[in-house]
Amino acid sequence: ELKVEEILKINELKTKIENLVGRSIESNLLIQKNKRGNPTSVSDPNKTIKEAHIPSGSTIIIGKTLAKGGHYNII
Numbered sequence: 780e781l782k783v784e785e786i787l788k789i790n791e792l793k794t795k796i797e798n799l800v801g802r803s804i805e806s807n808l809l810i811q812k813n814k815r816g817n818p819t820s821v822s823d824p825n826k827t828i829k830e831a832h833i834p835s836g837s838t839i840i841i842g843k844t845l846a847k848g849g850h851y852n853i854i
Contacts, residue, residue, distance in 0.1 A: 783795070785828050785829035788824065789821050792808070792839075808820070808821045808839055809841070810833055810840075818838075
């Protein structure tokens with residue numbers, strides 16, 4: 780779990796996550812809001828969490844494409 784404020788920009792959130800997991804994230808962040816529905820990509824890294832309408836309790840899915848088969852690792 781990562782605690783952040785609404786004024787944090789998406790690119791700053793991505794940097795915090797990269798530092799937490801110890802690897803670079805090449806793609807946009809995928810957000811699953813309140814554990815319902817399909818995850819959506821956040822394409823504008825300059826928006827704040829509030830501007831991107833990411834509610835508290837959302838899940839951030841980080842995918843890394845593998846060389847074989849194109850599957851994803853979910854963290």
